[in-house]
Structure formats: C-alpha cells, structure tokens
Amino acid sequence: MEFWLFLQLLINGIIVGSLYALLGISFTAIFAPTKIFHFMHASVYVFAGYFLYQFAMGWGWPVPVSILAAVLLAGVMGVLAERVIYSPLRRMGAGSMEMLLSSFGGYVILQNLILLIWKSDPRTVKIPEVLKNGIPVGLLTFTPLDILTVITSGAALVGVTLFMRRTKVGKAMRAVENDPLGATITGIPTEWVRLMSFFLGSALVAVAVTFHVVDKGLEPTIGVNAVLVATVAMIVGGVGSYGGAALAGLMIGIAENLGIWQIPSEWKNTITFCVLVLFILFRPRGFFGHRMTRYEG
Amino acid sequence: MIYLIYVITLIAVYGVLTVSLNLSVGYTGILSLAQAAFMGIGAYAAAILLTEWGFNFFTTLLVGMAVAGLVSWGLAWATLRLKGDYYVIASFGFQIIIYSIFLNWISLTRGPFGIRHIPRPEILGFSFLGPLRYALFTLGFLALCVWIARRVGESPYGKVLRAIREDEAAASSLGKDVNRYKISIFMLTAVLASVGGALYAGLITYIDPFTFTIHESIFILALVIIGGSGNVYGSVIGATVLISLPEVLRFFDVPTAVASPIREILYGALMIIFLRLRPKGLLPERITSGVAR
C-alpha cells in the first residue's frame, strides 16, 4: 500500500480512536468504581447530543455555552440514573442482574423520549466552517476539528489520571474501586463517590458526543454503537485502567481505519466485537487490568 | 376481524419467544441479550430455505433449530463459565455480530432489502395460508412451548436450574455440573427462539435485519420480567399485554409515530417498576415442593 495512503488512514484512525478512547475512559469512570454495566450510558450519550442541538440550533445559544450546558446536564443525568434507578435497587439487595435489566429499561425510556421529542430525522449542529477546512500537510489532510478531537481526548486522559491520583475525590474513587468494603469501613462516603463517578463519566461522554455531532451529525441510533465501543475499549484495555482504555480505543480506531483497506467497511463493527468476545474469553483482564484478588479468610 | 387475528398470532409468536427466554433468565438466572439473534436465525433459515430452495416448512424449521442449537452451544460453552457481567457483555457482542451478519452478508440474506413473499406452511395438502389457520398453527406451537416449559419447570432438572439460580457454588458442591446445565438450558432457549423466528417469518411474510436487533432482545427480556420471571403463564400474559398495547392505542387514533414510542416507554417503565416493586413480576413463580410427607 502506498505510504501516504497508509499514513492518512493511520491518522484517520488516531482521530477516530481518540473519540473511542474518550468513550472508553468515560465508561471506565463509571464501571470501575461501581461495577455497574451502565447500559443507559448510551442514552446519556445521545441525549447530550440532542441537548447540544436544542441549545445551539433550537434556542440559538452560542456553541461553547451549549456544549458546556450539555456536558453539565449529561452529568446530572448520570447522577439521576444512580439516584433513581441503581441506588434504590442496591438498597433492596438486588443483584447485578436487576441492575442491568433496569439499565435496559432506562435506556428504552430515554431512547423513546428522544423519538417523541425530536423525531428520528438526522440533525446537525453548525460550527464555524473554518474548523472543518482541511489543512493539507504534504499528501495528508486533516482538519482543525480533528486536531481538537485528539487534543481534547489526550487532555481528558491526563485530566482524569491526575484527578484519580492527586485529588481526594479521585483517590476515594480508586479506593472504592479496589476495596468497596474497606472503603466504607474507613469512612469514605461511598454513595457520594458513586455519584461523582456517574457525573464524571457522563460528562465525559457528552464531550465525546459533541465531537461526533459536529462532525458527523446526530441521529437517535448512535448510542448503542458508542456504548459497545466503550465496552470493548474498557475491557481490552483492562477494567480500571484509564490509560489502557485510551490505548485500546486508539487501537480500535486505527484497526478500523487500516482495516477498510482490506475489509469492506460494513464488517468493521463485527471485527471489533469479535475482538471483544475473544478478549473476554481469553484475557478478561485486558492489557492493563488489575487482577481481581479478594481474600476471604 | 382479520386484524384481531393478526394481533393474536403476533402475541402467540412473542409468547414462544418469551416463554423460551424465561427458561434461561427466569428459571436459571442466565441473562441473555441474544434472543433476537436466535429468533433471526430461525426466521432467516425459514425465509431463505422457503423462498429460494422450496423446502417445506418443517424441514426449514429443523434446519433453523439445528443452526440455533449449534451456535448456541458454541456461545454457551465459551461464555457461560464467565462471571455474571462478562457473560452478559459477551452475549451483547454476540447479538451485534449476528445482526451484522444479517445486515451485511447480502448474498445470503439480501441484507437491508430483506426477503419477501415468505410462504406459509402446507402440510399434506392442508394449507395454513389463511389468517385464522395460521393463527391456530402458531397457537399450537405456543401450546407446545408452554408444555415444554412446564415439564422443565416441574422436573428434577428444573429444580437443579433453580438451585443454580440461587447459588451456583452450592449447586456445584452437591455434585451438579453447573456448566452442563447452563449450556443445555441455553440451547433449549435458543432452539425454541428459532422456532419463534420461523413463525414470525411466516406471519409477516417479509423479514429484514432491522427486526432482529438488540432492542428486540431487550423487549423480549422486558416481557419476561413483566410477566414474571420463572412463571410460564406470566410470560404469555406479559406478551399479550405489551403486544396488544400499541394496537389499542392505534384504535384510539394515536398515530404510529407516537404510539410506538409510547409503548416502548411504557414497557421500559414497567420493567423498572416491576424490578423494584414486584420482583416476581405479574405472576410469581410457582414453587412445587415435591412430596412433603
């Protein structure tokens, strides 16, 4: 294959992969401390996109403000999911199966609310044209938007990692992740930590959808794919590892784009999910995941 | 009128899908997201073999069941030993993969164009083409499915399934090979789902990949929960209530574009409510405690 073509595909892959990385990080932020497979993340993702659309296009707010508002609202949605759906179940002593099923129920409700409110027509959010103008570099092209995507994703990774390592809240989240019982005993307000996790993860996923919307438009169906990619990235990277999820996300993006050269693009998804299934079978802890060790004397 | 018969037939089809999923989810505690995939396998087997190869209905049914059985065996063997959440994620991935195959393997399934003019069965000259006849045909299968589920539920095998649902380690400690049981019941679920899919294909006489999505799997799961996991009749009632709902709404002149989301929101909400307030669903599981004297 031509070198320049290869490089272009690689770059496209990195750009798409950055978004996938962001998705993986957002999902890890929720799953790692709470161990809840938060399928509703898909609806938060889509809803955030529609919030953005409504604010920027429906009500004419400036785009940056709309983005901020959408991100915050998404965070709130995540928190509500925990307060309204998961927490009551947990207090009832419900198992993960009930949590999961409720998550599906919530997903269905939200998904159809979107259909009722905004119908199913594709929407777009307009941003300054200049951001989407291709910048030729040698034989390669990418847009300022692309660069922004990669930078944001990188910043998110760095930000989350620092947050987890340096801040009290972050360390509390890690404590809850590693040893929920011990965390409760040592006085960490685990419920509050959970709410934070949901807020953080949901806000991050709203950032991800922003890039998707301004680049490719908005439809109600984009949620499932997003949560699938997020899941794959999280598992392949190793549950609990943000760097791992990011790296896995990048790899998936690159693999998808380089893969188009050989494999018809409609099979991309299938390949990704086959990779997921293989990892679950043979290396459930992914690349950098922590070995689950729990000692019960 | 004909429309009512159509709705009844549709309920019967979903009854089969729900009762079969209940065997895995309700009795055994295996949360499967792949029911739509197996439904699709049965539907496509029927559609392809009936339209392009002119097989008779029962042969296509058997082929669909065989494929579903084989595929489910593979999936179960590989993934059922995984811990709870990982298993669900695997079944999720599997559902997506199968959907992708339906959508993209155009030479086999005609992809998004779907398959039309699926004929209804004809046995020894007796045709089930008419709506009433096909309704009865389908109801017959529903009855068979209910019978199977009841036999399973009341059998010693069924007791072991429940034991597995309650505490796998304990069941293991009593000498039960837990994986074997899970695999076998999962296969039964998949095989019956493929029957439901074939019946569906005959009902609508047209299928495309967009029916057999994760949303469909979630819908059938909701029917199980709302009807009462572990209760066979509950599954049928759950299917009846939720399938007939949009039809009822339509009766009151609510447009489809609104009726459909409303039905979905309702079942989503019911699912959550039932999980919170009535974890046993509409009808609780009947515990047959065997001889107690």
Add this chain to the structure above:
Amino acid sequence: MDRDKSFFQVDRLSKAFGGLRAVEDVSFLVEKGSLTSLIGPNGAGKTTVFDLISGFLPVDDGRIVFKSRDLAQQKPHDIVSLGMARTFQHLGLFNQLSVWDNVFLGLPGKRRESLWGVFLPRPMLHREERALEERTREILDYLGLTEKAGERVANLSWGDQKLVSIGRLLATDGEFLLLDEPASGLSDEQIEHLKSLLRGLVSRGKTILLIDHNMEAVMDISDWVIVLNFGKIIAEGSPAEILANEEVVRIYLGV
C-alpha cells in the same frame, strides 16, 4: 505418632492472592472415622483451605490426596462424586425452594436430572424416584425437620436453616464431610444438639473435618485439632494437647 494417611492427606498446600499468602505450606492428614477440627483466628486461612480441598479454588502448590486420588485439578462437582462434600459458612441454601427440595437436591446420581429426563415418561423413573423420596424422608426425620419439609427455606429460623444445610450434606452420601462453622449463630441448646449430631455421624462411619470458633464445642467433640494462623499450621494434636499449648492460648487471648 504414626497416623493413618490413607484416607485423606494434604501435603505442602499453598495459595497466594496477589502478595498475600493465604495458605502457606500446609500439611495435615485426616484419619478415617475421626472428627478433626481446624481452628484459628479470623483470616487464618481456614475457609481457604476448605475451598482448596473442595475444588473451589485452584491450588498454587501442593497435593491433596483423597483415598489415593489426587484432587488438585478436580472440579467441585467431580470431587463430590468421589465421596467428599462440604457446607458453606453462608449456607448457600436454595432459599426459594422448600426444605424437602433442598435436601432432595443433594441426592446423587439421578438420571432424571438431565434435560432428556424431563421428557421421559414418568413410569420409567418411578422406582428410582421412590428410593430417593425414601432417603429424603429418612434424612429429614433424622434431623427432626419432617414437619417443616414443605416450607420455603427463606422462612426458616437460622438454626433450622443450619439443619437443612446438614441435611443437604448428608443427602450427598459423602463419607468425608467438611463443615464450615456449623455452630455459628446457634443457641447453647442447639449447639448441644449439633455436637451429638456430629458425633452420631462419626459413629455411623462418617469422617468429619470442621471449622469453628466455638472452642468448647470443638474441644469437646474432636479427636484431633489443627491450629492455623496466618496461613500456617502452628500446632496440632489431641484437644488436651492443644489446650495445653502456650502459643495457641496466647493467640486466642490476643496477647
């Protein structure tokens, strides 16, 4: 001290979780027809030893030999068929099923428990079924649970649930029974009942290995006592020898 190794023996058993050595170089044997107790402070590794022996945890190192068979790679359900059965600290009863069903499920070797058995006509399995029902009745009688046979286990008192778990254990017809904290949560009277129950089982030919914290009961009924601390055996011997052991006393008094 020439004790008989032929029934059950554990040799240099080790298990670590990450950096934590839960069980370290543990070797002991259990003589046929005896009642052996495994004691030690919380976290000493006792339940881990049980989990390793019964196949619920993979062994890092060491051998487990039961009636001349190496158990190290076996699955729990296979080990049961060799004649070893266990209870759990949390009981793990099938809460939504009846007492009868719980005990009945313990019975071994039933063809009818397969999926094919669902569809076999009933008369074919009739004789097998009667024998099994008889056995279940026997066990319930032995434990005094006959009146409660139809009750859902979740509705029973803890003491009765304990009895059900023992009933389930007996149903497996295992000759080597492992009991994890059988006396926990029981009243004095119930413990007395338990003690005579366990000695009764031994007199009927069973071999018992149990974990418990109730020193009085342990010392009263055991033939042999093994003391575990931080994953290692620190003492073993007859109850009298253990009671006289200073180190053991020190550990239990927390000095």
